[in-house]
Amino acid sequence: MRTRRTTAAGALLTSVVLLATACGGSDTASSRSDTSGSGSDTITMWARDTQKGFINLVADAWNKGHDTKVKVTLVPQANFVQKFGTAAASGSGPDVASIDLVFLPYFASTGVLDDITELENKLPYKDGLSAAHRRLATYNGRTYALPFTAEASVLFYNKDLFRKAGLDPDKPPKNYAEIISSAKKIRALGKDTYGYAIAGQCGGCNVFEFTPHIWASGGDVITADGKKALFDTPEVTDALTFYRKLYTDGSMPAQSKTDTGTNQPALFQSGKLGMTPLGAFFVQVLNKDDKVDFGVAPLPGKNGGSASFAGGDEIAVTKNAKNKAQAQEFVKWATGEQAQTVLADNGVVPVRTDLLDKIYIPLDPRYKVLAEAMEKGRTPYSTVENALFNDSNGPWVNMINRAVFDGDIAKAQEEGQKAAQTIIDDAP
């Protein structure tokens, strides 16, 4: 009787201990053990899992030539901001983080990143770095990160479908009207063939793919100081009307309304989609597939012109980095020719505009458009970018979704503007 009781108590205790260690064994503890093990010869780095394809190659390139090794931890893209934010807040974060540039103003404003203004000023190729990245890394006149990887939004089009529809595959559409008419012709090719697709319920996609139309038409979505939302401007109305027309024409598949970003590229990969706005990463995806004959073109404005969203990552040293000197050295190296060449070879747009002709453009006939798009790429600057644009339930996506698929553009804009301005005004 007693032995059974003690066994039971023992089993219970063991399970408690097991449970406790199991709970502690999740990401925070493992990252903590990483940093504690660092001492002097390891730099810990966090990156998004979407960078899996190249980030370890970059780390390997560094590790080959340096005694201090870089150790990469991949964090799911969808909760990178939360994870990095909580880790940084509790002091268990990495030495170096590769951060989506749109979040830079937020992280810089909260003081979790190290001021590396001096480091940037000493770079001989400082002015060759992507201007959009440099702008986003600046907060109150100081620099908190260096540009690392670039991304640009462009229009992908299926050359086969263009030919079948009687369109010239070497003359992609140059304004809203041309996209609308081309999409209609491609849609007419068959029941399952669509002209144009968007990811109507994806925040990141819609800031990346839709804002260029507004910029190319001379408008903007937020003032330069980030203090006022511009959702109710005429340029936004025009762009929404353009998407709405694509939808009412039937050129857009029904999926687009609720697509969280998975259907849109898949449909283009299947060869049944005429045009879609996406980024440089997709060139590599399509090349690997080798099924679709595609071209890329700049995203146009209402009456011509073009613009692009400058995306990608910046690389920053954290305030609590255990190994600051080496971390700074690594961050600097990441903008150098060796690291940037590794990126280019893996389909990522380098951030060095002075090196584009040498290491990127020769690799693929389509890269020239992407390189040019990146050079003039823009990015909205706001400490609440996540809540305004990237949140898939935020005011930006909600406005687009309601205007395009429900049709009341004026009301969607009015409410979107109000919601966005509230978020800006409530920001700490």
Add this chain to the structure above:
Amino acid sequence: MTSPTKRGGTGAVHRPRLSRAGRRRLAGVAMTTPALAMIMLFFFVPLVMMLWMSLHNWPLLGEHRFIGLRNYRDALHDTEFHTAVIFTVKYTLITTPVLFVLGLALALLVRRRHRGARFFQAVYFLPVVVGLASAAFLWLFMFQSDIGPAGDLADHLGLGSRATNWFAGSTSAMLVVISMVTWKVVGLQMLLLLTGLLSIPTDVEEAARIDGASRRQTFRHVVLPLLRPTLALVLVFSVAGSLLAFDQFYVMTGGGPSNSTITAVYEIYRTSFIRFQLGYGSALSALLMIVLAVVSAMQLLLLRSADH
């Protein structure tokens, strides 16, 4: 009043017995301590922290400052949160009866002691062991326009076309989610109700039959009243689960179309981890917790007092 002297008296006479009782008590403490420690660590400590945070302007990063009850006052005027709460209530009001009626029907079906009944009991219960997120992804795929088998089926039956986007309308999106939840959860409700049914002595029903009660009468006047404790349990589980719904909507609708399927917990998640306002998120959580406690207490009270 008399117990202390009595206990002291017996203690003086049977000393070894007291020490055995003492040992027993010690063992009891030892046995409950781990559980208590876990509840402290994983429930009370976070709870107190949450309440403390809810009184602050507490961003994910940066300084926090005490603001008293302002978060709670803001919550009362937060239209987005109100919309989320209304949707959650609507969802709960639809899901609960569906789950309950189906669960009871299945329990009555598999109640008989046939081998076939055992087999179907297992079949109905199987989806319960699938994770909620996995189940949500499964159904998300099944109802995906153009590629999902549900569209194919609807096409063959003449109910719709393959290109129908089930998630494009707020009602149809909610119905797909409710179907998934029903498929996933009804087995558990069935099992709980079944244990309740099996605990009712067969003689009671037989007696009712002998007295000339019809099948329906026996069910209404004998079985249902005796099932009341189980009903209370099942309803509290089901209502609490529905009020706390998050995963299924996060995975399947992403809150869409046009933010029409955002639940209260979803809104708390967005407040805390998209807008990074942990303090305000905590206040919303506290409010939700109060509502949940009140609703559960009311249900238990109603079901208990109806006894007499």
